[in-house]
Amino acid sequence: MFYNSHIHTFMDVDVPRKFLPLALVRLLATKAGTAIIARILNLLNPFSDNDIFDRYVKFLKTGKLGSQEKIFRQCQKYYPRNSRFVVLPMDMKFMGAGEVPRQYEDQLKELGELAQKLPEVIPFMHIDPRRPGVLDLLKKNVEDLGFKGIKLYPPLGYFPYDEDLYPVYEYCQAQNLPVVSHCSPFSQVHFRGSRKDMAVLLAKSNHPIDIRGKSKKELSDYFTHPSNYEPILKDFPKLRICAAHFGSAHYWNEFLTNPQAGNNWLRIIRDMIEKHENFYTDISFTLNKRAFFSLLKVLMFDEKINRKILFGSDYYMVETKTDERRFGIDLRAFLGRDYFKLISVDNPKNFLGI
Ligand SMILES: [Zn+2]
Numbered sequence: 347m348f349y350n351s352h353i354h355t356f357m358d359v360d361v362p363r364k365f366l367p368l369a370l371v372r373l374l375a376t377k378a379g380t381a382i383i384a385r386i387l388n389l390l391n392p393f394s395d396n397d398i399f400d401r402y403v404k405f406l407k408t409g410k411l412g413s414q415e416k417i418f419r420q421c422q423k424y425y426p427r428n429s430r431f432v433v434l435p436m437d438m439k440f441m442g443a444g445e446v447p448r449q450y451e452d453q454l455k456e457l458g459e460l461a462q463k464l465p466e467v468i469p470f471m472h473i474d475p476r477r478p479g480v481l482d483l484l485k486k487n488v489e490d491l492g493f494k495g496i497k498l499y500p501p502l503g504y505f506p507y508d509e510d511l512y513p514v515y516e517y518c519q520a521q522n523l524p525v526v527s528h529c530s531p532f533s534q535v536h537f538r539g540s541r542k543d544m545a546v547l548l549a550k551s552n553h554p555i556d557i558r559g560k561s562k563k564e565l566s567d568y569f570t571h572p573s574n575y576e577p578i579l580k581d582f583p584k585l586r587i588c589a590a591h592f593g594s595a596h597y598w599n600e601f602l603t604n605p606q607a608g609n610n611w612l613r614i615i616r617d618m619i620e621k622h623e624n625f626y627t628d629i630s631f632t633l634n635k636r637a638f639f640s641l642l643k644v645l646m647f648d649e650k651i652n653r654k655i656l657f658g659s660d661y662y663m664v665e666t667k668t669d670e671r672r673f674g675i676d677l678r679a680f681l682g683r684d685y686f687k688l689i690s691v692d693n694p695k696n697f698l699g700i
Contacts, residue, residue, distance in 0.1 A: 348429040349694035352526065352590055352630035352658025353421055355414040355460075356436050358406075360453050362443035362538075405665040414456050418467060421661040424671040432468045432658070432698075433457060434497040434526060440476040441502040442539025451483070458491025468698065470526060472497040475510035481517060488521065494698065498527035500569035503537035503547045507577045515582045522699045524586040529572055530594035530632070531611060536566035552577070572614045579622045586697055588626040588656060589615050595631075598638050616645065619654035626697050629689070630658035634668040639680045646685050656697060657690040 411417050414433075421431065435457055437450045454471060461467040471487050473480055473496045487493040496518060500506055506527060518525060537544055544562055547569075548555050555568055572589050579587065592598075593612030601612045619625050633642060646652040657677075661670055678686045 348426055348690045349432070349657065349698070350421075350425065350429060350659055350661070350690070351432045351588070351656040351694050351697065352628050353418075353431050353433055353661040354436070354663060355417040355421075355433050355457065356409075356453060357411070357414065357417070357448070358409040359448040360436060360438065360446060360450075361409070362438050362441065362446050405662060408662045408665060414453075415460050415464075417662065418460065418464070421659075421670065422466065424661075425674060428466070430466045430468055432470060432495070432526065432694075433461075434470050435472050436499065437472045437474045437477060438502070438535075440474050441535075441537055442543060450477070454483075454487055454493075455491070458487055458493065461492060468495075469493045470495040470497045472499060473511065473514055474499075474502060475504050475508045475514075480510075481513050484514060484517065488523065493523075495524040495526065498525060499535070500528065500574070501533040501536040501566035503539070503544070503566070503569065505550055505552075505569055506574045507552065508550060512581075515578060515585055519582045519585045524588065524697055524699065526588045526590055526628070527575070528591070529570060529589035529611070529615070529627075530591035531567045531570060531596060532563055532594075533566060533570065536563055537569075538562070572611055572618060575618070575625065579618075579625060584624065586624045586626065586699070588628055588697060589618070590628050590630055590658070591632050591660075592627045592629050592655070593632070595635055595638070598632060598635075598641065602641065616651060620648075620650045626654045626656055626693070628656040628658040630660035631664050633677065634659075634664050634673055636676065639677065643681055643685065646681070646688075652685065652688055653693060653696075655689050656693050657686070 408417055408420065411420070418431070418433070422429070435453055439446050439450060457469045461469040469491070471484055471493050473484065477483070484493070484496065496514065498506055517523075537547065541562065544565055545557055548557060548565060551568060557565055572593070575587055575589065578585065593610070593615050597610050597612040600607055601610055615627050619627055629642065632638065646655065659670055659673055664670070664673070
């Protein structure tokens, strides 16, 4: 039984109205819109093979399939039978990008009911500490709908060590529920409110931050930085945390081309998973680049490291970059049976506590 420890099935109605790609979503929703965009792209670059455009259309269409079950079924068919999937929802209400058409509770309810119908769905709940009553909502979802863990997305505007998250971690540690957290820099999905509001959020940092001359995207990296988990690992020694995306393609490239550079998130995460028994990472999104397969395999020569890496694909976010099926098969062939089993069976079981 394989585990894909990182996929998404949230829909277009779970994304804020003002969130930029959604304008494109609406235009693409119509046939005329698709034709217009295709023409513009062709005018801009008549030699393009439309490959990137096709991928975007596929990505946007997936979000519009109409139910999380339909989106999930699309993903499931790319994997061997009996595979299981950690499904990570998104609470995008507090990112300052406008109203979200569907209530977050409804997104969770739909996911929870899907998991009750399909045992291969492992539902997690995204926790934004700014949501009132978020701990009660988590308890309800764990008890009534069998949610199995939580997800964090710090670039939306909160620190993982936010004091409002402490009761949540306490509950998770007591209930043996793991945490998956988005941990890659330059996120497209980040806080979109005013600079003034961003400054207020950043003031919760445990060290002083100079915000001058930095874009909101750059500033959101302060929320996301892997070292933000050090205090949590200390305060909750039994809590299992996965820093998703293993530092990002940016830092994998830098690790290969400029190994002297400091603040490399790949290196920081590698050192942290080696040092902390309950700190993990996943390869979702980042490893869609085949150019990184060799480095992954070399990293896996270290037994302390290879016990802490989880296979994940980031379906359907990764549809803009690669094909789900090829990714799974190519990586499996490259790593070989034993290493692939570690990241897709043994390690996920340890992480999930099953
Ligand atoms: Zn993701």
